[in-house]
Amino acid sequence: MAKKLLLPVVAILAILCGEVAYLSLKPPNMAPPSGIKVEPTPERIARGEYLVNVTSSCGHCHSVTDATKFGEPVAAGGALKGHLVPKEMGLPGEFSVPNLTPDLETGIGRMTDGELIRGIREGIGADGRVLFPFMPYTEFKEMSDDDVQSVVAYLRSVPPVKNALPVSRIAFPVGLFIKSVPEPVRNVPNPDRNDAVKYGKYLATISGCKFCHTPVVRGSPVAGREFSGGHEFGAGEYRAVSFNLTPHPETGLGRWTEEQFLKKFYDYKDYAANGPPPVKPESFTVMPWLNFTRLTPEDLKAIFAFLKTVPPIENAVETRPGAPKDNRKS
Ligand code: HEC
């Protein structure tokens, strides 16, 4: 290598090493867990069940599911007990989705309510570790105090299941870069349910619609293209790309009526009740339709009202690229 090239290379290396050293020493922006004690009222437990199993998909990610079936239903006995993330998912490291049942040794039994709430909204594990943001705390930071407390009340009410899992190991240097993701969260009020657009915006965030329906470049959502779809999931012949949810008339939801929108979700009720069919390339999805089919009409109408207010973006999405046409109903 020519001498004059060497100097910049050395300089760049020095800067990179400096950056890595800086990130290794810099502590994440975290606060101690609050000392809150959640009162497990029947209302809280019922609300928590809806948040965990319907809106916020905790029960989808943290359960053992049957990936051979449409919509990945929870396997018998698999609810909330956690599992290893398959290597094929290509996450940087070795990951467990932790056991959220109240088992004392292998679940959340020994975590305090404050530690749980901090884990969910701020991305700090019980051991003070920064959680990999595949756990969507960047969205859950918007979850209201009442709602996150209901989640805790519900998780404490399910039967404990023993299922020991290793702590995730995040590969270098990703483990360093994610240290800047968590941020302390305090006092999030409930959204005003009488304002459908505001309430819909809240739901579209804590239900992952925004997360999954915004395109991603190098791991980060593209600012200004929220809800325009094009976020790719899966691998090989099983691929799904999220649809454009902006009100663009040709390529988004612009021509959809509220009735069509609700029907799309409620068409999956029989799959949820009687078991879904085997998944095929043309029906593969990561969208938790089987949970979402339980969204109340009030909640779906609010989400639809909100989506009608986001700026329309033209983005024609083929949701199952290369797959034969889906012959599923509707
Ligand atoms: C998209 C998948 C996904 C969803 C949805 C999800 N989680 Fe997680 N969660 C994870 C993963 C993966 C981890 C582990 C991350 C790591 O080890 O760095 C995790 C970690 C956690 C932890 C940390 C436990 C500890 O060791 O301290 C808690 C608590 C938790 N999740 C609760 C929830 C709750 C409650 C919800 C719903 C409101 C939820 N999660 C939704 C994937 C998910």
Ligand code: HEC
């Ligand atoms: C885990 C990722 C994920 C989440 C969360 C998610 N979606 Fe999706 N969505 C997808 C993908 C991928 C597709 C394309 C495949 C399919 O149709 O299932 C899709 C498709 C759709 C479609 C188009 C269906 C059609 O007619 O082709 C609508 C409407 C939709 N999503 C709405 C929503 C709403 C509203 C929410 C929040 C309540 C949401 N999605 C949450 C990933 C997601």
